[in-house]
Amino acid sequence: MTRQASSPEKSGDTLKDRTLERLQKLILTGNLNPGAKLLETQVAAQLDVSRATLREAMVQLSEIGLLVYLPFRGTFLRTLDPVDLDEIYSFRTGLEKMAFQFCWDKRDLISLADLQMRNNKLCDCISNNDPYGAIMAEMHLHSWCYELSGHTLLLQSWERLKPNLQFYFAMHQKAHGRGGPLHESHDKYIQLANGDSLDDMLDHLEDHMRQGLENTMKFLDERNVS
Amino acid sequence: MTRQASSPEKSGDTLKDRTLERLQKLILTGNLNPGAKLLETQVAAQLDVSRATLREAMVQLSEIGLLVYLPFRGTFLRTLDPVDLDEIYSFRTGLEKMAFQFCWDKRDLISLADLQMRNNKLCDCISNNDPYGAIMAEMHLHSWCYELSGHTLLLQSWERLKPNLQFYFAMHQKAHGRGGPLHESHDKYIQLANGDSLDDMLDHLEDHMRQGLENTMKFLDERNVS
DNA sequence: GATTTTCATATTGTCGACAATTTGTATTAT
């Protein structure tokens, strides 16, 4: 028996998977408010699938943490208070430090060129005034170290965390119109990733993430929706 | 809206949840072989639930990684080759290092006494020649830092990883009759957790885990079941 | 005899209906 493919989901072959992705997109596009209750009948009708199919997708999104399932009470879109955001960022920091430790010795010209390309894409989006694309591009940039690490569990953890981050960005975007990644914000990141000191890279990660969190936190004073 | 309880699952109130736990127990008890196909009809009949209910539970176990879902092909019990085991252990090491960083300043007399109790429980199980209990007790011991950290994401990650570890122990036990944790294996762990140096604790974690992995790896030469 | 094709069977995917539980409303008692 051979090892399963590195991307367990993304198959999209089955209706449940397509439903999962469509529902996730619906959430990540900002159509729903944090804490909102998702009525199974209503959502199923909206996506034109049966409740059973929708429920399987919802179980999966609950496992990721985008949805919160309460038995007999319903399934709700997650909320994002400062504590949640702090957890997401601190966890993300630890995870990405692990990823760099694992990928460090696997870097080569090809993979580093790939990293550079991801950064260029990000810069393009920012230049073209495409905040949604910029967010996606930044995610893709940060995925680099996880993919290179070849560590399945690590990559899966990141894949699980990512939608929650995207969700925050979507909310942020919706509330304040602007607020994606900044120009040249990843210059030092790229530079250190090309360098010789893993310790410097790890230290910078702390700074990089803390800065991202702070940039992000100062908008969170307004109320957190119901 | 208040924050959801720290233990999202464990509700067991609904049949799906009870089914999930029973199926997990079935797996963790060693009744199934790695890579074995789980026929929905058969398992549903065995657990006396409908397929729809079983499928929701299976989706959840697939998300944890205990099961591997292949669209239209079936759902299979995970396999455990040396690469998998290495990933589990290295990921666990990184996770637990994070946990100790987060919990370090939260230690107090009460929580440290709790840690001591968990170790005593472990020693009791070993003395009483209760390998299954010892495995559970060791897990519980290691859960201490995650719980104390108060970091939801971290704890969830550990809770997701745990069944995979337990599964390995179950297989190990089944194949070689013996092989739970050893007496006094956690003495230094406890000692350092009570100490003043976080760095020493983190260093020891690497050793502690590596030793656990090696103790464990040397039995893996036999074939990996079909 | 080996390979491809066809077809029956088994298994998974999806659905709509019914049962159990919650939630909100109207009623009653104090």
Added chain:
DNA sequence: ATAATACAAATTGTCGACAATATGAAAATC
């Protein structure tokens, strides 16, 4: 008027049946 209770409506939980797909065996072809 307020609080407790009973009830009706809405929502989730669970199920069995049918559709779509994969699997394996028999038949046909080379």
